[in-house]
Amino acid sequence: MEIKIRKNILEKNLTEADKNRNFFREKKVFVLNMMSSPGSGKTQTLCRTLAQLMPDIQVGVIVGDICTTNDADRLAKTGAKVTQINTDQFGGDCHLTAPMIDTAARKLGCDDLDLLIVENIGNLVCPAEFDIGENARVVVLSVTEGEDKPVKYPLMFQVSDAAILNKVDLLPYLEFDAALAVENMKTVHPGMPVFELSAKTGQGFEPWLEWLRQQL
Amino acid sequence: MHEMGIAQELVRIALEALPRDLKDPKVASLNLRIGKLSSVVPHSLTFCFEIITKDTPLEHARLDIETVPVVIRCDTCGRQWEADTPVFRCPDCENGQVRMISGREIDIDSLTLME
Numbered sequence: 001m002e003i004k005i006r007k008n009i010l011e012k013n014l015t016e017a018d019k020n021r022n023f024f025r026e027k028k029v030f031v032l033n034m035m036s037s038p039g040s041g042k043t044q045t046l047c048r049t050l051a052q053l054m055p056d057i058q059v060g061v062i063v064g065d066i067c068t069t070n071d072a073d074r075l076a077k078t079g080a081k082v083t084q085i086n087t088d089q090f091g092g093d094c095h096l097t098a099p100m101i102d103t104a105a106r107k108l109g110c111d112d113l114d115l116l117i118v119e120n121i122g123n124l125v126c127p128a129e130f131d132i133g134e135n136a137r138v139v140v141l142s143v144t145e146g147e148d149k150p151v152k153y154p155l156m157f158q159v160s161d162a163a164i165l166n167k168v169d170l171l172p173y174l175e176f177d178a179a180l181a182v183e184n185m186k187t188v189h190p191g192m193p194v195f196e197l198s199a200k201t202g203q204g205f206e207p208w209l210e211w212l213r214q215q216l
Numbered sequence: 217m218h219e220m221g222i223a224q225e226l227v228r229i230a231l232e233a234l235p236r237d238l239k240d241p242k243v244a245s246l247n248l249r250i251g252k253l254s255s256v257v258p259h260s261l262t263f264c265f266e267i268i269t270k271d272t273p274l275e276h277a278r279l280d281i282e283t284v285p286v287v288i289r290c291d292t293c294g295r296q297w298e299a300d301t302p303v304f305r306c307p308d309c310e311n312g313q314v315r316m317i318s319g320r321e322i323d324i325d326s327l328t329l330m331e
Contacts (some may be wrong), residue, residue: 001329005233009225009248009322095218125255126218129322154302155253158316190305190314 016098020133036140038122044199095126124153169198223264251321286319
């Protein structure tokens with residue numbers, strides 16, 4: 001006997017993500033999900049972004065890591081409200097889910113926020129699959145990785161609304177073909193804006209900030 | 217990497233779908249539809265599923281996985297095609313707005329009970 005079910009296996013997360021979206025809409029806060037592989041410079045990009053946006057724009061950050069509060073500690077120095085999610089002290093989940101964001105957002109408090117940035121766990125695979133109730137997704141790739149990452153991890157670049165190519169200050173010392181990396185991103189996601197910048201020096205930062213301000 | 221979580225959700229949904237009036241139900245197979253672009257590795261999913269279904273009505277159930285192709289549509293010119301490689305660019309419009317029609321499914325379609 002066959003029993004019809006016809007359900008998305010991730011339905012529970014999707015339902016929770018929709019609840020989050022409604023909660024954030026009520027609070028009038030724009031939520032950005034920031035994703036990348038480990039070491040691409042998400043935290044440094046955020047530190048500079050927060051320094052430039054605040055205090056005109058009130059920003060909160062939810063940081064996801066498997067272990068440690070190192071990133072949250074760095075971000076808190078900018079004056080932004082920061083909360084950390086550790087998926088497991090001894091090596092746990094490789095992505096954030098909608099229920100984790102619900103708990104963290106309530107702990108952080110969203111009443112006075114214009115923008116909530118979720119720094120997802122460094123991983124180009126799993127976070128792409130889990131809706132957390134965000135309004136937009138940004139993927140960060142750095143020039144110390146491979147130009148072909150977008151075609152190796154197509155879902156991540158396909159589901160993102162914008163991309164950052166970080167650490168461009170290192171280009172003179174590397175054999176990295178930035179034009180090819182951008183071309184690969186646009187192959188996977190035609191029309192996606194790509195911001196080539198250096199979070200360390202601030203080079204190329206203005207178009208990224210402008211894009212972010214326009215989203216709010 | 218997240219196949220264990222997906223296997224756990226799959227088990228929860230399948231167990232909920234079993235008719236309550238059935239005594240000692242045994243599931244023969246679960247029929248899944250997994251999109252080619254979804255980050256689910258069928259082999260890992262099957263491995264996790266086998267571990268967590270021991271001593272449940274789902275023990276020894278087979279996962280029949282239908283792979284759903286990636287189908288893309290260009291909203292600019294209306295062309296629709298099946299992608300074998302991660303190229304989402306419309307062959308006709310260089311910067312056409314494309315959208316995915318299928319390929320991201322992580323669905324359970326049905327389950328089959330043992331006779």
